[in-house]
Amino acid sequence: MTYWGGTKKDGKRGRGATGKMLFVAALEVSPKGRPLYLRLSHLSGFTKQEIKSWSSKHLVQGSLVATDGLNCFPGVEAANCYHEPIITGGDEYDEFKVFT
Template identity: 30%
Template sequence: MDLHSQQRNWPNFMIKVSFVAAVQTTEDSTPVVACFARIPFTKETVEACAKKALTPSAQVLSDGLDCFRGVTASGAAHSATAMNGGTVGKWRNTLHSAP
């Protein structure tokens, strides 16, 4: 059996990878720079990542998962919003990779 056939039978959690994305935007919310980190979704790991990567003036928007409460330990402001396909963060589902 090939890997693709096996994956169709695996539960979703077995083929998903947790990661956070930090995106610097302009005043009109256009993305400029993105940084991705593969980390577990725990408050402690998100806190450590935020302290390393964010300035205290950063404004963080998340989908409201409990682990993102760790962002405020870096001094950054945090707001949670429902990511339901609206205009907030509409670019978040698009990822371009260079060859």
């Protein structure tokens, strides 16, 4: 889940930046880890309830959901999915590479 687009208006970056659209991106992968399906959806906020509602509508119960560990993502557990937070280093490059 992330913010998308907009031009730089006030110098703010990331969450709270003006001109950005909040959205969730869900990627289904094959057993070999290859991308199969992608869903992008606009959200009104990063809250546990918003994530629970979205997950209940768009994810199969029992799915494993890997996230960056933001505090709203345990909402997927309320939708009967498994949650695997992957804590990253913020703006710093981290060693966990999803795509090679």
